[in-house]
Amino acid sequence: MSIEQRGRPGRYLRYARRKAGYTQAELAGRAGVPQSVIGRIESGASMPRFDTMDRLLNACGYGLELEIRAGAGVDRTLIEPLVAATPAHRAQLATEQARGVADFVAAASR
Secondary structure, eight states: OOHHHHHHHHHHHHHHHHHHTOOHHHHHHHHTOOHHHHHHHHHTSSOOOHHHHHHHHHHTTOOOOOOOOTTTTOOGGGTHHHHHSOHHHHHHHHHHHHHHHHHHHHHHTO
């Protein structure tokens, strides 16, 4: 993990705390976490556990959410031949696939 990545949770926490209008001590009281822990996280000296960071952000009115990153898990080898194809060839493939979908829908509705 790079130094830049280590400091990122601290920057997020400091932003959320300041937007909520809390001092470190006030946030510590609301979240039930020692003020020294908040200071270490904000300075980048400590990497918080997920549950600790979630508790601190929740006390500020924010939260942690997981989301899929764009392009994660995409098999780009399937896209490359289409990108290399001419527009006319891509149109022909799309027409063939549309016919296949229409045939499937017709068969399914019988």
